[in-house]
Amino acid sequence: MPRSPTLLRLWKDLVAGPDYPDDFYHISFITLPDLRHLARTLNLSPGSRFSDVACGMGGPALWIARDTRAHLFGVDLSPVAVAHADKRAQSLGLAAMADFSPGSFADTGLETASMDAAMSVDALQYAPDKAAALREFARILRPEGTLAFFAFELDPERARGLPVIGDDPVGDYRPPLHDAGFDVLQYDQTPNWHDRLFTAYRAVIDAQDALRREMGEPATAAILSEMTLTLDRDIYGGRVFALARRV
Ligand SMILES: C[S@@+](CC[C@H](N)C(=O)[O-])C[C@H]1O[C@@H](n2cnc3c(N)ncnc32)[C@H](O)[C@@H]1O
Numbered sequence: 001m002p003r004s005p006t007l008l009r010l011w012k013d014l015v016a017g018p019d020y021p022d023d024f025y026h027i028s029f030i031t032l033p034d035l036r037h038l039a040r041t042l043n044l045s046p047g048s049r050f051s052d053v054a055c056g057m058g059g060p061a062l063w064i065a066r067d068t069r070a071h072l073f074g075v076d077l078s079p080v081a082v083a084h085a086d087k088r089a090q091s092l093g094l095a096a097m098a099d100f101s102p103g104s105f106a107d108t109g110l111e112t113a114s115m116d117a118a119m120s121v122d123a124l125q126y127a128p129d130k131a132a133a134l135r136e137f138a139r140i141l142r143p144e145g146t147l148a149f150f151a152f153e154l155d156p157e158r159a160r161g162l163p164v165i166g167d168d169p170v171g172d173y174r175p176p177l178h179d180a181g182f183d184v185l186q187y188d189q190t191p192n193w194h195d196r197l198f199t200a201y202r203a204v205i206d207a208q209d210a211l212r213r214e215m216g217e218p219a220t221a222a223i224l225s226e227m228t229l230t231l232d233r234d235i236y237g238g239r240v241f242a243l244a245r246r247v
Contacts (some may be wrong), residue, residue, distance in 0.1 A: 001027055001057070002084060004214040006207050007223075014200045023092060024059035028122035029196060029239065030150060035060055038119060041148050041186075041243050044070035048116040051075060051140060053108055053133075054123030058085030058100060061119065065097050070117075073110055075103040105133035110140045117146040124151035125236070128167040134180035141246040147182060150190065153238040162229065171237050182244035193239035201227040 001007055008025060012018070016025065019032045030038075038060070044050055046069035052061035055074035062085070065072040076082050082100045089098040103109040105127040118137050127133040137147050154169035170176060174184050204211070205227055211220045230236070 001025075001215075003216075003219075004211055006210040006214055007204065010200065010203050010207060014203055015196060021063065023088075024063040025057075026059040026121070027056055028060070028150070029190075029193065029200075030060050030121050034150070034190075034241075035063055037241075038121075038148055038150075039064045039067050042068075042070075042117040042119060042146055044068040044117055046070065049073065049114065050117040050119065051108065051110055051115045053103075053105055053118065053120045053137070054126070055085060055100065056081045056121075056123075058088055058098070060121050062089060062092065062094055062098060064119075066092070066094055069097070072098040073115065074098065074100040075108045075110065076100070077102070077104050105129075106136055108136055108140055112139050113142045113145075115140045115145060116142060117148070119147070120149040120151065122150050122152065122239075124149055124173070125154055125170075126164055128164065130168050130170045130173070131176045131179065134173075134176050134182070138181045138246050143246060145246045147177075147242075147244045147246065149242050151240060151242070152193075152236040153240060155235055155237040158233045159235045162233070162235065165235060169235075173240065173242055177242065177244050181247050183247055184242065184244050186241065186243035188241050190239045190241055194236075197236070197239075198231060201231055205231075 017031050048070045051073040053075050055061050055076050058074050061072050079102045082102050085100040089095045153171050156169040159166045159169040
């Protein structure tokens, strides 16, 4: 994404919106009002500790760290994303309040009961074992700690057999949240998610020649493959905002 002005422009115009701050760009569907809501619900204060699991290049969580003065521990499966997140924290003068490390939903590498809050944005659908991911959130949070996430619910029929996304196609995160030791305080569908996703993915697919020139073939092929498959199979049943408290 940092190599492609076209992808950045499409994402800003069609997904993030004109008011979303450029320095904190992302590859998810979060808007500035969503980000403000997320920051409020995480209930952070200066010096408290929070984790963003599947943080990608760190944009949304770094915005929240700057806004709340809480310390961020970002984790992502991709070492490339983690390196970008680190670089961004440094260039924004936020390095003293943010640590990024490689890790997965099932194994974040963070200490037990070490976090006051945890978040994730549009990534939980990729966890190959959702129950293990939610148990890991419960493990790293202190008692009464807050978990808030945006995530796509999968349609089990339509996701069946697909790589990664078909491994554990959860259509409702409430039962596994409960089983992992959370009280679910809020669980809402986000408005207009289907139109926003289809419009953005179609525009990116249409811009594939520019993407190939800017990002090269492997990155373009990867993004086109996921987007084409998502549209053709219409794999998502919903996109939710969930707020839960560890009991
Ligand atoms: C759609 S991006 C969202 C990134 C970021 N949350 C944002 O808002 O820009 C999904 C992210 O999930 C990460 N991811 C996928 N599977 C994962 C896993 N099993 N554990 C941790 N991260 C994972 C990817 O590397 C990618 O950065």
